[in-house]
Amino acid sequence: NAGVTQTPKFQVLKTGQSMTLQCAQDMNHEYMSWYRQDPGMGLRLIHYSVGAGITDQGEVPNGYNVSRSTTEDFPLRLLSAAPSQTSVYFCASSRTGQGEGYTFGSGTRLTVV
Amino acid sequence: GQSLEQPSEVTAVEGAIVQINCTYQTSGFYGLSWYQQHDGGAPTFLSYNALDGLEETGRFSSFLSRSDSYGYLLLQELQMKDSASYFCAGLSGGYNKLIFGAGTRLAVHP
Numbered sequence: 001n002a003g004v005t006q007t008p009k010f011q012v013l014k015t016g017q018s019m020t021l022q023c024a025q026d027m028n029h030e031y032m033s034w035y036r037q038d039p040g041m042g043l044r045l046i047h048y049s050v051g052a053g054i055t056d057q058g059e060v061p062n063g064y065n066v067s068r069s070t071t072e073d074f075p076l077r078l079l080s081a082a083p084s085q086t087s088v089y090f091c092a093s094s095r096t097g098q099g100e101g102y103t104f105g106s107g108t109r110l111t112v113v
Numbered sequence: 114g115q116s117l118e119q120p121s122e123v124t125a126v127e128g129a130i131v132q133i134n135c136t137y138q139t140s141g142f143y144g145l146s147w148y149q150q151h152d153g154g155a156p157t158f159l160s161y162n163a164l165d166g167l168e169e170t171g172r173f174s175s176f177l178s179r180s181d182s183y184g185y186l187l188l189q190e191l192q193m194k195d196s197a198s199y200f201c202a203g204l205s206g207g208y209n210k211l212i213f214g215a216g217t218r219l220a221v222h223p
Contacts, residue, residue, distance in 0.1 A: 031209040040121075042200060042215040043156065050209050058210065090155060097209035099146040099202060100161035107155055 002026050006091050006105035013081040013112045021076040021108050023091030031097035032074040033058070034066065036087040037107075043090065049074055050097060081112045115139040115205035117214035124220045125191055133186045133217045135201035143204035145177050145184040146211070151197045159199075160186065188219070196221045 007022045025032065033048040045058030047066040055066050063085060065077040074093075078085060091105040117137045125131040135145065144163040148156040162168050162177035162184060174187040188195055198216040205212045 033209060033211065035213075040215065043213040045210065045212060048209050056210075059212065092156075092211075094209065094211075098161075098163070099144045099204050099211055100163075101158050102146075102148075102156075102211065104155040104157070 004091055004093050004103050004105035006089075006108050008108060009106065011108060011110050013078070013110065015081060015083060015112060017081050019078050019081065021078075021089055021091075021110075023074045023076065023105060024072050025074075025091075025093040025103070026072065027093060027095070027103065028071060029093035029095050029103075030071065031094040032068065033092045033094075033102075034064070034074070034076045035090045035092065036060065036085075037090060038087050046076065046089075078110075083112045086110060086112045115203060115212045117201050117203055117212065119199075119201055119214040119217045121215065122218045122220070124222065126222050127191055127193060129191050130187065130189050131191060131219065133188075133199050133201075133219070135184045135186075135214055137182050137184075137201070137203050137214075139182075139203055139205060142179065145175070146202045147173075147175050147186045148200045148202060148213075149197050150200065150216070156200065191221050193221050193223070195219060 034046040035043040049055045049068040089108045092102045094102045119135045147159040150156045160175035177184040202213045
């Protein structure tokens, strides 16, 4: 039972490059989210989805795109990487979307130079 | 909008009891959650309060007072492995828009 799988675990990008962070869950959860975590700032919501074909913006959406073509996958795209996007990115999924039982992936540590 | 405030650090000794408070301001409220995160790891779910009162799960309990916009996480019989960061989180205006506080770093000493 894999839960939430994120790839890659580590990535270094040059300023201006684009990339996609992958997230997949095998629990048939409708609700999925992307967060970034910076020191001393907790987790900040980037984008979220309440089901296939439905996405919405969170607290810090600028510079990121998402899509949800299947229930299982929720990739996060960085359009033109900036040093300010250096962070740890977590994907999470939930059955109810009500705050209980969010399952997080192990994270992607991204450095933009 | 929504914001959640919690202390940045708490220190306690093994075997003791510690309480981590969380106050929130929300435009809509659907419950308060608590998550634990060890250094280098992913957040893991601890507890959820949808209604006022106390929820108990083993050594951990969580309390919510909606009239006071306040909740807390209570950790009993502290162990060294409880050293971690603890986050309160609340829904902001709808399902799945889960917003986190900045986290409380708990250090447990022998």
